[in-house]
Amino acid sequence: MEQNTKLLQLLESDCTLTTDQLAAMANMTAAEVEAAKKELEKQRIILGYQAVVDWDQTQRENVTALIEVKVTPQRGDGFDRIAERIYQYDEVESLYLMSGAFDFTVIISGRTLKEVAHFVGEKLSTIDEVTGTATHFILRKYKENHLVFERQEEQQERFVLE
Amino acid sequence: MIDYEKILCGRIKQVKPSGIRKYFDLLQGMEGGISLGIGEPDFITPWHIRDAGIYSLEKGFTKYSPNAGLSDLRKAISRYLKRRFDLDYEGIGQILVTVGGSEGLDLAFRCLLEPGDEVIIPSPSFVCYGPLVSMLHGVPVLVETKAEDEFRLTAEELKAAITPRTRAVVLPFPNNPTGGIMGREDLEAIAGVLRGTDIMVISDEIYCELTYGQHHVSMANIPDMVERTILVNGFSKAYSMTGWRLGYVCGPKPIIAAMTKLHQFAIMCAPTTSQYAAIEALDNGDRDIEAMKEEYDGRRRFLVDGFRRLGLECFEPRGAFYTFPCIKSTGLTSEEFCDQFLAAEHVAVIPGAAFGPGGEGFVRACYAASMKDLGEALERLERFLATLK
Numbered sequence: 438m439e440q441n442t443k444l445l446q447l448l449e450s451d452c453t454l455t456t457d458q459l460a461a462m463a464n465m466t467a468a469e470v471e472a473a474k475k476e477l478e479k480q481r482i483i484l485g486y487q488a489v490v491d492w493d494q495t496q497r498e499n500v501t502a503l504i505e506v507k508v509t510p511q512r513g514d515g516f517d518r519i520a521e522r523i524y525q526y527d528e529v530e531s532l533y534l535m536s537g538a539f540d541f542t543v544i545i546s547g548r549t550l551k552e553v554a555h556f557v558g559e560k561l562s563t564i565d566e567v568t569g570t571a572t573h574f575i576l577r578k579y580k581e582n583h584l585v586f587e588r589q590e591e592q593q594e595r596f597v598l599e
Numbered sequence: 600m601i602d603y604e605k606i607l608c609g610r611i612k613q614v615k616p617s618g619i620r621k622y623f624d625l626l627q628g629m630e631g632g633i634s635l636g637i638g639e640p641d642f643i644t645p646w647h648i649r650d651a652g653i654y655s656l657e658k659g660f661t662k663y664s665p666n667a668g669l670s671d672l673r674k675a676i677s678r679y680l681k682r683r684f685d686l687d688y689e690g691i692g693q694i695l696v697t698v699g700g701s702e703g704l705d706l707a708f709r710c711l712l713e714p715g716d717e718v719i720i721p722s723p724s725f726v727c728y729g730p731l732v733s734m735l736h737g738v739p740v741l742v743e744t745k746a747e748d749e750f751r752l753t754a755e756e757l758k759a760a761i762t763p764r765t766r767a768v769v770l771p772f773p774n775n776p777t778g779g780i781m782g783r784e785d786l787e788a789i790a791g792v793l794r795g796t797d798i799m800v801i802s803d804e805i806y807c808e809l810t811y812g813q814h815h816v817s818m819a820n821i822p823d824m825v826e827r828t829i830l831v832n833g834f835s836k837a838y839s840m841t842g843w844r845l846g847y848v849c850g851p852k853p854i855i856a857a858m859t860k861l862h863q864f865a866i867m868c869a870p871t872t873s874q875y876a877a878i879e880a881l882d883n884g885d886r887d888i889e890a891m892k893e894e895y896d897g898r899r900r901f902l903v904d905g906f907r908r909l910g911l912e913c914f915e916p917r918g919a920f921y922t923f924p925c926i927k928s929t930g931l932t933s934e935e936f937c938d939q940f941l942a943a944e945h946v947a948v949i950p951g952a953a954f955g956p957g958g959e960g961f962v963r964a965c966y967a968a969s970m971k972d973l974g975e976a977l978e979r980l981e982r983f984l985a986t987l988k
Binding site: 451 | 902904970973
């Protein structure tokens with residue numbers, strides 16, 4: 438299991454590592470890595486493999502908002518049923534149940550501000566159990582999944598033997 | 600017109616330039632070049648350490664420190680050595696903070712050697728020891744270590760090299776370029792030869808935090824040896840702090856006092872900013888060391904497996920961040936191998952011969968590089984080896 442943890446950490450940091458590289462890093466054989474990956478995917482411990490994209494550097498318009506949502510939990514189902522109703526929307530990128538002053542954090546992406554506003558006004562707020570929302574637009578992303586968006590400057594003059 | 604060749608002293612003219620140099624020069628002009636040549640961590644100094652340096656600047660701590668180093672730093676070094684390696688050095692009196700481990704080595708030679716004194720140096724090893732000794736009219740006595748001994752110095756080899764003029768023996772373990780280490784038993788055997796003599800050990804333990812599968816043992820851990828050992832260490836490798844230029848030496852008080860006297864005249868003190876950053880590193884950096892070591896360990900296995908898969912014999916390096924595969928099967932000398940590999944595939948590795956006798960037939964490949972580069976380097980090596988068949 439400890440090896441699987443290591444494997445998961447490696448894949449989380451870079452899912453493009455080859456089987457041989459993963460094997461060496463996790464101290465497993467290539468066959469063990471293949472088998473473990475299959476099993477972890479089957480168990481849905483690994484949900485997918487994605488690239489982290491800086492859309493701001495492309496022509497594509499993109500707006501991301503973080504929405505605080507307050508709800509009335511339902512008897513029996515608690516928050517889960519409401520969460521399901523929210524995450525079914527394609528616009529919803531992430532959804533978290535929170536402790537504290539509100540219940541859910543919803544992260545959504547849209548092409549335009551209008552699209553996001555429409556989603557909040559027409560879809561999210563109209564869910565019966567939702568009692569209030571506060572929408573925060575993300576102005577700029579600096580870091581995501583340990584990756585820094587701005588190009589990091591590198592030291593220009595390095596070790597040179599004169 | 601002054602003839603500067605006449606002005607320069609004979610000793611410096613006899614010092615050969617490092618054999619590593621040309622590979623960096625050549626690689627610089629190459630598109631898509633990969634360097635497994637430089638012996639430098641590819642990590643940037645952890646942020647909390649950098650931040651401590653910045654904070655000291657904000658506070659205006661920009662003056663000289665005491666010659667021997669900030670007392671808080673020397674105490675932190677003392678605590679660190681006790682905690683990590685069970686070594687007992689008094690912060691004040693037995694520790695001198697230097698400009699990198701390199702200065703510590705230079706000071707040690709300067710304070711020990713009379714003209715004609717011999718210094719035993721296992722070879723292959725880091726390129727600086729011989730020239731530093733020669734500059735002092737000392738005599739470097741190179742002792743070849745062998746792949747079949749896992750590049751350890753044996754008691755027999757040491758014994759055979761000792762003469763009445765032997766003043767010191769350098770113990771460069773974990774070793775650059777081989778990755779060889781000396782375990783407790785190996786050190787015990789060396790100690791057996793040195794006990795009862797006046798021969799000092801200059802133990803270059805700069806890679807002590809980078810051992811894989813077993814914990815580093817210092818020569819100063821061996822009974823009766825702390826009194827005849829000058830321990831040289833630093834922050835460059837363990838904390839990825841090469842550019843901060845900070846190291847330290849530990850040893851018997853009279854020797855540290857002599858080294859401090861010389862350090863005071865030549866250097867004054869190590870950079871103050873670096874010293875403040877180093878306190879943070881020692882007190883709160885154990886996790887950084889572990890994280891970097893784990894990363895290196897994976898790369899090490901990947902590279903060693905890769906060489907073996909491609910048919911190159913490779914002894915398992917247990918320390919530092921170098922592999923030292925044997926390239927004798929290609930029929931090329933280590934220099935030919937490196938020249939041709941660089942020209943054909945734009946990958947820089949260093950000929951073993953550059954590290955002294957015993958290095959011929961091997962090349963040094965450093966795995967302080969990204970997995971992506973290591974993977975790519977192995978693919979190119981496979982292609983290169985195929986052209987040799």
